[in-house]
Amino acid sequence: MQEISTKLNEALELLHEKKFSSLRALLSTMEPADLAELLSSLPSEQLPLMFRFLPKELAADTFVEMDSELQQQLISAFSDNELTSLIEDIYLDDAADIVDEMPANVAQRILARASAATRAEINEILKYPKNSAGSIMTTEYVRLRPTMTVAEAFDIIRRTGIDKETVYTCYVTDDKRKLIGVVSALTLLTSEKTALIGDIMSTRVISVKTTDDKEFVAHQLEKYDFLALPVVDSEDRIIGIVTVDDAVDVIIDEYSEDLSIMSAVTPTDKPYLKQSVMRIWIDRIPWLLLLMISATFTGIIIRSFENALAAQVALTAFIPMLMDTGGNSGSQASVSVIRGISLRELEFSNLFQVMWKEFRVSILCGITLSITAFIKIQLVDNLIMKNNISLGVSATVCSTLVLTVVFAKFIGSVLPLCAKKLGFDPAVMASPLVTTILDAVVLLVYFMFATVFLKI
Amino acid sequence: MQEISTKLNEALELLHEKKFSSLRALLSTMEPADLAELLSSLPSEQLPLMFRFLPKELAADTFVEMDSELQQQLISAFSDNELTSLIEDIYLDDAADIVDEMPANVAQRILARASAATRAEINEILKYPKNSAGSIMTTEYVRLRPTMTVAEAFDIIRRTGIDKETVYTCYVTDDKRKLIGVVSALTLLTSEKTALIGDIMSTRVISVKTTDDKEFVAHQLEKYDFLALPVVDSEDRIIGIVTVDDAVDVIIDEYSEDLSIMSAVTPTDKPYLKQSVMRIWIDRIPWLLLLMISATFTGIIIRSFENALAAQVALTAFIPMLMDTGGNSGSQASVSVIRGISLRELEFSNLFQVMWKEFRVSILCGITLSITAFIKIQLVDNLIMKNNISLGVSATVCSTLVLTVVFAKFIGSVLPLCAKKLGFDPAVMASPLVTTILDAVVLLVYFMFATVFLKI
Numbered sequence: 001m002q003e004i005s006t007k008l009n010e011a012l013e014l015l016h017e018k019k020f021s022s023l024r025a026l027l028s029t030m031e032p033a034d035l036a037e038l039l040s041s042l043p044s045e046q047l048p049l050m051f052r053f054l055p056k057e058l059a060a061d062t063f064v065e066m067d068s069e070l071q072q073q074l075i076s077a078f079s080d081n082e083l084t085s086l087i088e089d090i091y092l093d094d095a096a097d098i099v100d101e102m103p104a105n106v107a108q109r110i111l112a113r114a115s116a117a118t119r120a121e122i123n124e125i126l127k128y129p130k131n132s133a134g135s136i137m138t139t140e141y142v143r144l145r146p147t148m149t150v151a152e153a154f155d156i157i158r159r160t161g162i163d164k165e166t167v168y169t170c171y172v173t174d175d176k177r178k179l180i181g182v183v184s185a186l187t188l189l190t191s192e193k194t195a196l197i198g199d200i201m202s203t204r205v206i207s208v209k210t211t212d213d214k215e216f217v218a219h220q221l222e223k224y225d226f227l228a229l230p231v232v233d234s235e236d237r238i239i240g241i242v243t244v245d246d247a248v249d250v251i252i253d254e255y256s257e258d259l260s261i262m263s264a265v266t267p268t269d270k271p272y273l274k275q276s277v278m279r280i281w282i283d284r285i286p287w288l289l290l291l292m293i294s295a296t297f298t299g300i301i302i303r304s305f306e307n308a309l310a311a312q313v314a315l316t317a318f319i320p321m322l323m324d325t326g327g328n329s330g331s332q333a334s335v336s337v338i339r340g341i342s343l344r345e346l347e348f349s350n351l352f353q354v355m356w357k358e359f360r361v362s363i364l365c366g367i368t369l370s371i372t373a374f375i376k377i378q379l380v381d382n383l384i385m386k387n388n389i390s391l392g393v394s395a396t397v398c399s400t401l402v403l404t405v406v407f408a409k410f411i412g413s414v415l416p417l418c419a420k421k422l423g424f425d426p427a428v429m430a431s432p433l434v435t436t437i438l439d440a441v442v443l444l445v446y447f448m449f450a451t452v453f454l455k456i
Numbered sequence: 457m458q459e460i461s462t463k464l465n466e467a468l469e470l471l472h473e474k475k476f477s478s479l480r481a482l483l484s485t486m487e488p489a490d491l492a493e494l495l496s497s498l499p500s501e502q503l504p505l506m507f508r509f510l511p512k513e514l515a516a517d518t519f520v521e522m523d524s525e526l527q528q529q530l531i532s533a534f535s536d537n538e539l540t541s542l543i544e545d546i547y548l549d550d551a552a553d554i555v556d557e558m559p560a561n562v563a564q565r566i567l568a569r570a571s572a573a574t575r576a577e578i579n580e581i582l583k584y585p586k587n588s589a590g591s592i593m594t595t596e597y598v599r600l601r602p603t604m605t606v607a608e609a610f611d612i613i614r615r616t617g618i619d620k621e622t623v624y625t626c627y628v629t630d631d632k633r634k635l636i637g638v639v640s641a642l643t644l645l646t647s648e649k650t651a652l653i654g655d656i657m658s659t660r661v662i663s664v665k666t667t668d669d670k671e672f673v674a675h676q677l678e679k680y681d682f683l684a685l686p687v688v689d690s691e692d693r694i695i696g697i698v699t700v701d702d703a704v705d706v707i708i709d710e711y712s713e714d715l716s717i718m719s720a721v722t723p724t725d726k727p728y729l730k731q732s733v734m735r736i737w738i739d740r741i742p743w744l745l746l747l748m749i750s751a752t753f754t755g756i757i758i759r760s761f762e763n764a765l766a767a768q769v770a771l772t773a774f775i776p777m778l779m780d781t782g783g784n785s786g787s788q789a790s791v792s793v794i795r796g797i798s799l800r801e802l803e804f805s806n807l808f809q810v811m812w813k814e815f816r817v818s819i820l821c822g823i824t825l826s827i828t829a830f831i832k833i834q835l836v837d838n839l840i841m842k843n844n845i846s847l848g849v850s851a852t853v854c855s856t857l858v859l860t861v862v863f864a865k866f867i868g869s870v871l872p873l874c875a876k877k878l879g880f881d882p883a884v885m886a887s888p889l890v891t892t893i894l895d896a897v898v899l900l901v902y903f904m905f906a907t908v909f910l911k912i
Binding site: 289 | 623824829
């Protein structure tokens with residue numbers, strides 16, 4: 001980060017001194033992602049000026065890396081010709097993303113300035129549902145025919161390669177555009193010039209459907225260690241490809257979305273430092289309010305056992321410990337299951353296997369905790385601190401521990417699988433909402449055992 | 457998954473009927489990752505038999521995808537020659553991983569059977585610390601000289617390409633092996649055969665050091681959308697490369713490790729269904745015990761205010777709600793910060809910015825929650841449920857809410873940044889351990905306000 005700000009000052013100085021060729025040289029040595037960072041720290045009136053010093057191709061790559069606010073600023077400063085040239089230079093999947101994120105009038109201006117072919121392809125990508133393979137694919141890939149020779153294939157790559165998102169995996173189709181094979185650039189390089197594509201291609205083709213979930217697609221790419229994965233329609237015709245860089249973005253987004261959901265924050269793409277205080281408040285407060293209000297139930301339960309608590313004040317001191325243990329046991333189980341689902345190791349059909357495993361684990365954990373708690377009460381609370389916890393209270397606490405852990409692990413492991421089955425994000429089921437439910441259950445179990453052991 | 461088990465049955469049948477060429481053909485149509493899955497469901501006595509029907513190269517790729525238990529089974533069934541041939545066929549970074557994971561005697565046997573060159577390279581990779589770039593790199597890459605022509609470069613790729621993990625980015629070095637440029641296969645393909653590498657290479661080189669953290673390396677690959685990233689030593693000499701497929705694995709591991717830590721489970725690589733009940737118990741119980749014991753503090757606090765609680769039983773009913781709100785507010789802040797750290801948007805130098813932002817957010821959240829709680833107590837508890845919560849208790853609850861949220865967001869946002877600075881995993885700071893600390897703080901604040909407002 002230090003380096004970027006040094007380069008920024010250098011660039012501003014060169015701009016100020018009107019040393020334009022040195023400025024252009026300096027900018028050319030930088031990567032698009034770093035340039036985007038540099039441009040985002042510029043005073044906004046200098047942004048279009050500085051951007052125009054970038055070589056054409058680098059400008060397009062840098063534009064894609066910027067956040068949508070900056071992109072919008074630049075677009076409004078562009079002439080129609082500049083806009084056309086930019087749109088034709090960036091990859092179609094990125095162009096579709098940009099059109100999708102801009103306000104309607106800006107999106108319309110972009111589409112109006114794009115060539116008819118580009119416009120058609122962008123619209124093709126935009127018609128797929130938000131989280132589908134279709135929405136993250138690009139339609140720029142190298143398509144070969146089985147009857148071509150290796151030499152002909154290289155001609156195609158040389159002629160069109162620069163506009164394709166990848167040329168390192170080429171897709172072989174029949175007359176009807178049906179995908180019948182793949183051939184890697186390495187295979188092409190190590191084959192005879194006269195060899196036929198049909199003879200050297202691999203027919204071991206893994207593809208996804210346009211309607212498949214984008215997270216599934218990303219994990220397929222990861223599983224098979226591919227650089228790109230072809231996307232086909234319902235008749236197996238190739239429509240586009242998803243490249244590994246987009247798959248990585250999907251995986252990172254999935255990760256940060258899961259994290260947000262699990263800690264009761266509305267997910268956002270924006271970097272933390274760029275979020276306003278009001279925005280953060282809006283993303284967090286509904287959940288805090290919801291959880292606070294839902295904690296009313298625990299309040300009601302405690303109040304209805306007010307007399308029991310007044311008679312046995314010692315019971316109150318164990319409430320936080322029991323609630324925390326319930327919540328922790330539950331989230332341990334749910335995170336194991338959520339992780340299994342997201343790594344595609346678990347699905348709904350494993351429900352009974354998971355339940356049986358968690359049942360045995362919870363019995364083991366419950367008994368361990370219970371014995372430890374009993375020893376701790378006798379040694380620490382009674383012997384050392386002389387709190388005189390009665391055997392009845394000990395029995396209540398220890399029995400509650402066992403049942404709580406069993407129940408928490410059951411809820412924690414079953415809910416994510418059910419959520420997945422119903423089409424929800426399993427991560428919701430590790431959220432504090434579940435902890436709140438468990439709180440109420442723990443208290444009910446606690447007071448039930450108190451009634452049994454303490455006759456109150 | 458359905459498909460794999462169909463193919464498994466088919467394969468077993470062909471094996472049984474001794475139709476070996478059909479079996480070989482069937483297996484050849486499958487991807488390594490799927491084959492590994494198929495082999496893992498085989499009865500163990502048939503594993504080496506079936507494995508031997510795989511074509512040589514596919515066998516190597518499949519072996520890499522299997523888990524270490526299966527790999528060990530296979531190795532013990534291999535003849536020395538089979539082992540040599542396998543080790544020479546797999547990529548060096550994968551070979552190093554396998555050697556690293558095997559028991560010492562198996563590892564020694566592998567190294568003894570490897571060629572001297574392979575053994576030296578494996579040992580080179582193994583000497584780097586566990587989480588460094590060096591430990592995930594491979595030493596198989598294409599190295600070119602600036603004085604070569606494009607035609608000569610293609611000769612090298614054709615001759616050695618099949619043994620390199622990627623040929624799509626080639627690295628250009630000077631006499632001293634110092635990295636001076638990169639050239640992509642696409643550039644080679646679209647350049648004249650007689651052009652010099654030194655003229656067409658890009659000098660915009662991004663590299664990482666052997667000692668850099670592997671998560672940093674993975675995020676650099678992601679940031680720049682590269683297929684591979686060169687790893688250099690302290691004198692800028694290229695030592696190896698990290699490829700995008702390994703970067704994706706690092707990102708996924710990081711993700712599932714963070715999730716585990718945040719929910720108090722010891723991280724593991726093993727698929728959920730393959731973990732034994734005892735193993736799961738061992739991964740979970742220490743944390744549950746630790747957290748249960750640390751909840752002793754909350755018990756002590758409650759006990760020392762026993763008289764206050766006995767005098768104002770209404771106070772008890774609000775304890776779960778206050779504790780949950782504290783925990784939730786804290787984890788909201790810590791997850792925002794942890795996400796920022798893992799996406800490389802935040803570092804320790806942003807500490808004061810983060811504190812100031814969280815302070816303002818927490819004041820807003822605290823006041824909103826406080827007002828809502830006050831209205832809820834007056835309307836629901838007093839008017840509808842006739843619980844007669846006194847103004848003193850209301851004031852205690854509402855004041856506690858504000859201070860709790862401020863304190864929780866402070867702790868939640870500051871601890872991850874400090875953990876990062878001290879070299880710990882920031883995710884530890886979103887763990888239930890922090891919630892347990894917050895529980896104690898919330899109770900202390902609660903009883904402090906109770907003393908002020910209720911004069912007890």
